[in-house]
Amino acid sequence: MSAPTSPADLYRHSLRLLLDKNIPAWVGLWAEGGVMEFPFAxxxxxERLAGKEAIAAYMRPYPDHIDLHDFPDLRIHQTTDPETIVVEMRSVGRLVETDSPFDMTYIAVVTAQDGRITSYRDYWNPLAVLEPGTDFTGSDR
Known part of the structure; x- marks a missing residue:
């Protein structure tokens, strides 16, 4: 099966890989020079991860901290640029360390070229990490 090439299909595929906890395959969807940004970090x-290796290092421990169960309320908006989408979504699951519920809403601006993610700006709620006992990615931030 060939990899999805439209940004929306590529993004949907990336979410399936996250649910499967297949971080290496998720990272494989990125262009070598891809950039992931967190404007509200x-x-x-x-605030910024430049290159596939930096993104891989950041995401590698993700399943050890967050057990994702679903992405309800997924809405993908096309933009005037056919390579860029705006995504509204929610992720739900549990925090592995505390077994507490995890429920986060996001808006992301994602650009893909030639079937690979080149830019991902993740507008998540930074106030959620200020709640006591909440640790989303471990101590290696």
């Missing part, structure tokens, strides 16, 4: 968290 709180102090001490990365």
């Amino acid at each position: 709180p102090q001490g968290w990365p």
Whole structure:
């Protein structure tokens, strides 16, 4: 099966890989020079990851911290640029360490070229990480 090439199909495929906890395959959807940005990152968290290796290092421990169960309320909006989509979504699951529920809403601006993600701006709620006992990605921030 060939990899999805439209940004929307590629994004849907990336969510399936996250649910399957297949981080290596998820990273494989990225272009070598891809950039992941977190414009609302709180102090001490990365604001920008440049390159596939930096993104891989950041995402590698993700399943050890968050057990994702679903992405309800997924809405993908096409833009005037055919390579860029705007995504509204919610992810639900549990925090592995505390077994607490995980429920986060996101808006993402994603660009893909030649079937690979080149840019991902993740507008998640930084206030959620300020709640006591909440640790989404571990101590290696």
